[in-house]
Amino acid sequence: MKLLLKIIIFIIPLIIFSFFYLYLSKDNSYPGADYKKFDLPAFELQSLYDENFISNNLLEGTYLVNVWASWCITCRVEHGFLTELSNNNINIVGLNYKDNRDDAIEWLVKYGNPYGVVIHDLKGSLALDMGVTGAPETFLVTDQRVIAHYRGEINNMIWNDVFLPVIKERGLVIDAK
Amino acid sequence: MLNKFLFLFFISFTLLAESYYDFQNDEDEKRFFNLIKEIRCPKCTSGSLASSNAPVSEDLKKIIAEMIEDNKSNEDIKSYISDRFGKETLYDTPIEPKTYALWYSPFVFLLVCLMIFFFRKKA
Numbered sequence: 001m002k003l004l005l006k007i008i009i010f011i012i013p014l015i016i017f018s019f020f021y022l023y024l025s026k027d028n029s030y031p032g033a034d035y036k037k038f039d040l041p042a043f044e045l046q047s048l049y050d051e052n053f054i055s056n057n058l059l060e061g062t063y064l065v066n067v068w069a070s071w072c073i074t075c076r077v078e079h080g081f082l083t084e085l086s087n088n089n090i091n092i093v094g095l096n097y098k099d100n101r102d103d104a105i106e107w108l109v110k111y112g113n114p115y116g117v118v119i120h121d122l123k124g125s126l127a128l129d130m131g132v133t134g135a136p137e138t139f140l141v142t143d144q145r146v147i148a149h150y151r152g153e154i155n156n157m158i159w160n161d162v163f164l165p166v167i168k169e170r171g172l173v174i175d176a177k
Numbered sequence: 178m179l180n181k182f183l184f185l186f187f188i189s190f191t192l193l194a195e196s197y198y199d200f201q202n203d204e205d206e207k208r209f210f211n212l213i214k215e216i217r218c219p220k221c222t223s224g225s226l227a228s229s230n231a232p233v234s235e236d237l238k239k240i241i242a243e244m245i246e247d248n249k250s251n252e253d254i255k256s257y258i259s260d261r262f263g264k265e266t267l268y269d270t271p272i273e274p275k276t277y278a279l280w281y282s283p284f285v286f287l288l289v290c291l292m293i294f295f296f297r298k299k300a
Contacts, residue, residue: 001296004296005293005296005297008289008292008293008296012289034263036263098232124232124233124236128233128237128240128261130261131219131261131262132233133219133220133231133233134220134231134232134233
């Protein structure tokens with residue numbers, strides 16, 4: 001009995017230490033990152049620039065969906081990085097979230113447009129279906145399926161640690177050309 | 178006269194508050210207020226939809242009100258939200274393989290404590 005007690009006393013701290021070791025030593029996890037896979041919701045929304053409708057069937061291949069708005073300050077912060085991605089031929093679909101059309105167009109004229117197409121989601125209906133809680137957020141979509149999602153500003157570090165591993169693992173080609 | 182004006186002034190707030198979400202009966206309204214207390218706001222660290230006026234919470238409250246009007250069940254409404262924003266939006270965590278550790282570990286811990294307690298007594 002005494003031996004059993006000694007064993008238990010030895011094992012319990014071991015379990016607690018290993019628990020903390022396993023959970024605290026993981027430094028590659030980001031709270032904003034989510035790898036839940038789901039189908040791109042069906043939608044039909046106007047383009048920001050003209051009255052033409054964009055639907056989920058029109059978007060093909062692998063691309064990023066970036067949720068942004070002209071009222072969103074952090075979107076301005078990540079804008080430089082998105083421009084850099086766009087310059088490297090990465091296809092980015094803009095999802096303009098609860099924004100005034102004129103303000104959004106003016107914002108893109110002022111700071112440059114890194115997006116291939118921009119969807120004007122005035123009421124945030126598509127954003128709600130995709131689980132957007134605010135702007136900015138970025139999704140990686142391939143073949144009509146969302147495979148990675150990041151809540152918050154994306155930058156070089158987030159790109160390398162959250163998105164690139166998924167792209168490499170699947171051998172995806174994300175070039176626009 | 179002044180009292181009448183004051184009365185109208187104060188009652189106007191409640192009249193406006195009621196028109197924001199339109200329900201057919203009191204039961205639906207009760208269901209709505211219970212649901213928004215049971216669902217976590219996806220934008221907040223911890224707080225219910227009821228306590229939040231974040232844009233996403235306002236959208237969700239509007240959708241819950243619409244789904245209640247369509248006679249959707251509480252389960253339908255909860256799964257609509259948890260499908261989009263994750264299981265953590267539900268305060269009442271479901272018991273399933275992924276949450277067994279969460280639900281049963283306190284009992285296991287208690288059992289271990291009791292075992293130690295009884296072994297010690299004998300020794």
